[in-house]
Amino acid sequence: MEFHPFIEKSSTQEIKTIQEEKLQKLLAYLEGNSPFYQRLFTENNINIAEIRTLEDLQKIPTTSKNDLQQHNHDFFCISPDKIVDYSTTSGTLGDPVTFGLSDGDLERLAYNEAISFACAGIQKGDVVQMITTIDKRFMAGLAYFLGLRKMGASVVRMGPGIPELQWDSIFRYKPKYLITVPSFLLKMIDYAEKHGLDYKNSSVYGAVCIGESIKNQDFTDNILSQKIKEKWNIKLFSTYASTEMSTAFTECEFQIGGHHHPELIITEILDDDGNVVKESESGELTITTLGVEAIPLLRFKTGDIVKAHYEPCQCGRNTMRLGPVIGRKQQMIKYKGTTLYPPAMNDILNDFNNILCYQIVIQSNEIGLDEIIIKVSTEQENENFVNEVRDHFRAKLRVSPKIEVIDFDILSKTVFNPNSRKPITFIDLR
Structure with missing residues (x-):
């Protein structure tokens, strides 16, 4: 299977056409299966046949985290017997929300992670050490495992914490990549230095960083990544994802923002009045998920303030890239x-x-x-x-x-x- 999808190197017009076809399928699916969106369409007199282009999305009201918390059950589009996995959001803001995933959703999640890891340079046969939890209803850990398995990488499931065990595993299985919260790398370096471990000559080439930012807005290394790289010369790749999106934005080797996977998600960046911002401005990332069966979302406001970058990337992808999160709107x-x-x-x-x-x-x-x-x-x-x-x-x-x-x-x-x-x-x- 190809993990460098053709759509990402298509022209921006071709990408838009494919997204508009997928959007129409999504609207029909929501009208047929989602109690929440059926109500939204009725209350706002929305005729989905009139929503033909990405620009037409503006005619539909946005959905918020608050809606998800208050009407969690009404977002489900499949019956409970079709749910294979239950995950919850991390609850950074307010109560966690329950997400069910169908078999197809898990397959989509695996595909998303496979193309995201391929974007960062991970290949079939690479050994990858996961320094993240895969339990506690955490979607990301499961997604990483499924994606790595799908692309033919070997996984060492270490879980978070305990630097001693992480190093034991690194010297034993020789992973090329780690998946981790970047600040934990400082703890690992500290442990290695105190215990005389030759960490600078380990097998580790790079780390896919989750949960914390490692870049400034101009894509230079922020203080956290500078501190890591001063001690340990490994590549650090930024990612951005959330449970609600079931999609990740991951950097390629040129490291100028996380690439958008247009076959999986439609993105809008909106100002406080709900209008699309100008190209160089920041705003709230608002997403529409494509190909999700259990809980698809339409114009969902993520609460994250970001800036998009549209100039071509040297990797050949013509997709939009997201810069580091500036902050959360509520924070x-x-x-x-x-x-x-x-x-x-x-x-x-x-x-x-x-x-x-x-x-x-x-x-x-x-x-x-x-x-x-x-x-x-x-x-x-x-x-x-x-x-x-x-x-x-x-x-x-x-x-x-x-x-x-x-x-x-x-x-x-x-x-x-x-x-x-x-x-x-x-x-x-x-």
Whole structure:
């Protein structure tokens, strides 16, 4: 099977034509099977026969995470006996949502990951170590496994954490690629250095990075990836995906954004009024899934603020590419007249080598304004350190948040909560 689909190198007009054919099939499927969208079409007098082009999508209202949380059951288009797997969203914002996948959905998920990994350069026969959970109703871990199996790679299912076991596995099975949260690579490097492991000459060529950003908006390495590469010269590939999309955007070897797979998903980038933004502007990623049987989504607002890039890529794909997520719409902070998103604060905190872990807490003060509290654990507790962090915030973001130094044993328990798939570095109490 070919994992470099023909459609990705087609002209933009051919891509649009194929997407419009798939859109019409999706609309007919939703009208026949989705209680939620049947109601949406009726209440808004939408005749699906009139939705013929991608531009016509604007005639249909968007769907939000709130809709999914409140009417979860009404989004299912298949009967329970056709569901092969139950997954839930990670619940970064609000209650997790249940997603069922049919046999066909799992096949589509495997195809999506296979073409995404192929985009990053993984090939048949490569050994790949998964440093991610495959249980706890986590769709991504299962998707990675199915995709790697589909493309003929060998998988080492290690699961997250425990640097000692990860290194044991690397020296034993010689993986070429790792799939991991990038900040964990720093823990692995730290362990290797403390235990005298020759990690720089290991078999690892690259890591597919999930859950955290490793790039600035201009595609240069951000502080986190700089810190990894200073110590360990491996390739780091960005990805962007979510349970709701059942589709990933992964970088190719030229590393200038995650490539769109147009046969699997339609993307729109919208401003606050729901209009499509101009080409160089950022907005909220809004997606329509193609080929999903259990819970297809139409004009679903992801909550992620992104910028798309359309200039041709040297890899020959003519698909749109997504830059790093600027922030989540709901996590936007207005602080003393400045608009901020958590990723910008993460970059500043990742800059400090002596911060062991941190958590950003946003709350409203008594007059309803946003307040930022940065909780940090550090090896050197002194007045100078706190001032240094504050000065860094002032210089980079022009804000000066409150900084609290907290004992590592206490803070690490809330940051690395065993029930969470990702480190909890941001808490919004507003």
